[in-house]
Amino acid sequence: MIKAQLKNTNIFREIFDKLMNHYGMQGWWPLINFNGTNPTKTCSLQGYHPGNYELPENDLQSYEIMLGAILTQNTKWKSAQKALFNLYEITRLEPQNILILREDIMKEAIRCAGFFNQKAEYLKRITEFFLKLEGSTPERKEILRVKGVGEETADSILLYAYKKPEFVVDAYTKRIFHHLGFIKENEKYRVVKKLFESNLPQAVPLFQEYHALLVEHAKRYYTKKPYQDELLTDLIPNL
DNA sequence: AACCAGGACGTGA
DNA sequence: TCACGTCATGGT
Structure with missing residues (x-):
């Protein structure tokens, strides 16, 4: 974290950018009642x-x-x-x-x-x-x-x-960031939540897409062990 | 056939 | 606070 800040980079933003470039906008939350159509x-x-x-x-x-x-x-x-x-x-x-x-x-x-x-x-x-x-x-x-x-x-x-800037942490989020070495296994919810919220601008669309992208990414690379996340591990030098 | 899925609750240390 | 059992169907 300290090294990342000295380099004037934000690893949390880098991960987001990489996921967004790879998967694109997710458009969460899915709605049935949409446009008043059937x-x-x-x-x-x-x-x-x-x-x-x-x-x-x-x-x-x-x-x-x-x-x-x-x-x-x-x-x-x-x-x-x-x-x-x-x-x-x-x-x-x-x-x-x-x-x-x-x-x-x-x-x-x-x-x-x-x-x-x-x-x-x-x-x-x-x-x-x-x-x-x-x-x-x-x-x-x-x-x-x-x-x-x-x-x-x-x-x-x-x-x-309600479009409030609250970062959503789920099992996938913990799994990914434990694998990348940022948190310990079974880290508490509020600790992980604060980790994201204190390292990102409090923007609702960013939070919405970030969580959705993590889910999409985890469904592909984090469902069965051993996890092989060739996409994000590139961003983590010493791993 | 075990294992996982966009968790939460109740219980007893 | 914390670790653990429980809830349940549906797909790999």
Whole structure:
């Protein structure tokens, strides 16, 4: 770190640039309710919107991101998205409809996303929370009090649903930066989070793309050991 | 057939 | 605080 600063370079920015050059803009967070068009057609089954940092453009889209953030916990996005579509068909993803949705129907709809018993409850809790907001932006501490929302989910909601500059740390992020020698294995969430936030400008599009790029990169190089990250290890001389 | 996926919660040291 | 078991389906 000190050497990097003396050289007037920022390794965190270098890594971002390399990932961006390699993978391009990711366009997170994926939305189903997009452009007011029929979701089963536009289907944001590909639902990405690279380069559009204005989204979400209404409260309902922020709410959809909350639902997706719960559903994708320790689960592939493809599975979470399928669950989200099932819910859409039943409720149009309107909070009131989710609230009154029968428990067994809810569970059947989201079964494909795994952990459906707890996630069914979590979805109701986050819905109650969303309705109480009445359009206001929540504080991080408040979201963390919602059952089912941990640090990563809270930061995901703040960064992608409310455009707050909170860096999102997930298992992939830790895996990559441990492999590159920046952090110890099982480093605490807030330590890793602060590492990024203290070495990057607090820009929402940067944080959004960075996290998405790390996920995309990790899916290719960090799913099975031994990790062979020929892309980023070039940036780390003594490795 | 084990292992992993865009984690979080509850429990007992 | 911390380490660990638990939750669960779906794909390699």
